Amino acid sequence: MNEIVKLSDVTKVYRQGKVQVPALSGINLSIQKGEFIALAGPSGSGKTTMLNIIGGLDQPTEGSVCIEGNSLGTMSKRALSRLRLHRIGFIFQSYNLIPVFTALENAEFVLLLQKQHAEKRRQKVTALLEEVGLGGLESRLPAEMSGGQQQRVAIARSIASEPALVLADEPTANVDSRTAADLLDLMEKLNRTKSITFLFSTHDPAVMERAHRLVHLKDGHIDRETVR
């Protein structure tokens, strides 16, 4: 079972009062384990909508979504929450660290939610922070770190529980191009060494270039795909 994500004929229509806004139409996509894949497309093309649907945060109007062979459509809210907790990592554009938690505590947040043993947790996360280049900054609060450093903590948080898939909505949009390149290096390295599947969205051409597979969205459908 190497297919991590499968979208079949996914359509999403938002209702705004009486107006219907189509966000996705007839999307078919299959993502294999270990892929490093980017969603590209202009603003409003449906990138965020697609990530939300894959992450079980939103339901498609039509079509089905399977994560590791399990159809999300049949899952309860609770099951979806558990799926996110154990199988999916999230990285956000604006980091979204908990402001009152240190780098270490933020990085271990998902492990806390999973009720992992404190000592094991600490060991794992300390090593992980070292790996993302934050050795020595364990006790910094988010406000005491740069954007790039905060995003590294967020990356550490997203992979700490070794999920099957990491979803990242424009993870480099808030940092300069130099930092963006560094973050991509990091994600690529983690993808390679831990074989974690990454799916991220972007409209930065420099970032698109780094993807191993690039899916272009346009007006809610897949316009074309490039594989490198």
Added chain:
Amino acid sequence: MWLIKLAWRNLWRNKRRTLITISSLCFGLILALVFIGLSDGTYGTMIDNAARLGAGHITIEHPGYRKSLATRYTLNDTAPLVRHLNTMESVEGWAPRISGQAMLSTSYGSVGAAFTAVDPRQEQKSSLFIKKVVKGSYLTDSDGRGALIGIKIARRLKVSVGSKMVVTANNLQGEFSGELLRVVGIFETGSAMIDGYVFQIPLDRARKLLGMGDDEVSHLAVFLDNQRKTDRAEQKLRNAFAGIKNTAVLSWREVMPDLAAYIEIDGAANYIFQVIIFIIIGAGILNTILMSVMERRYEFGVHLCLGMSPASLLVLVIIEAVLLGLMGTAAGTLLGLAGNYYFTVKGLDMTLFTRENIDVSGVVLDPILYSDLYAEHLIVIVVSVFLLTVLVGIYPALKAARSVPIEVLRKQ
């Protein structure tokens, strides 16, 4: 455990707001505790004074007496009653009494008055009249002709210590009867009703006046070492005397219904005041927690996104409320107790606010109020303030649990 850590740190994100909330909680609690302490203390003093100027905390009398106040309803054999009273630890003392109506006359005129005939030795320990003697001394022997009279009676009859008076009354046979008395002391309680209407004479003098037998008394006044033990002592005595004919046990509540009613009504007013304070405190806390939750909806969305359960979010906010409540009630209880201690020792001087005597159904209040916070009131107030905080946290907690994760990715 980490939820507590997160909740604790969340509270201190907005230090000022948290401190203001804790202070308001604390202030409300101090106010409530001091207020209740002063009321408890004041009611206690009132009851005790009234009992010691009247027929005791508990009165044992003939069951027919209270309705008719007729002198003929007497206790004939107090020996077994007294024997039992002597075994009870909460009983500080007891005094046999005869009470009735009489006329006091001198050459200047006469006044109608109520007498209490006493055995002076038995009064020593417990009666408040002894402390209220302003001229002469208290009665000494139980068969002399001495009389202790109120200062207003003394003025009206123009008598002083050493003066002679005649007391006349109807005896048990309905005949007119009189005795010569000599004023040995004059008392002043401050209550117009007592000072102008009450006098005391020795027990045996009253028996002669009324034609009563040697052992007959109107009632036994029972004094307790603490007025709060009244109900329990009353119950015990009722049980103990159930088999003795023509013996009724009454508490001060039944003997002085006006005072009991006053305390009940005043207490109800206090209760309403407390509830209002609590509602104000509760509204303040609700506002704080709700605001802090609304501000963090996005953050809660992130938590949900990462796989935190809505139930954990609910618990997080409840813990925040609990921590606020714990800090506020801890500080409020300590300061409230300190305030009570101050007013227990120094008292609150009401002459700062009013110049008049405070007089409740014949009982004059000491113008300095002393606090005496009852333990059960302390516990009830502290626990209910704490529960109020937690209760008030439930609605914001539910709101937090209903945060939507999808908004997170949208808002960027």
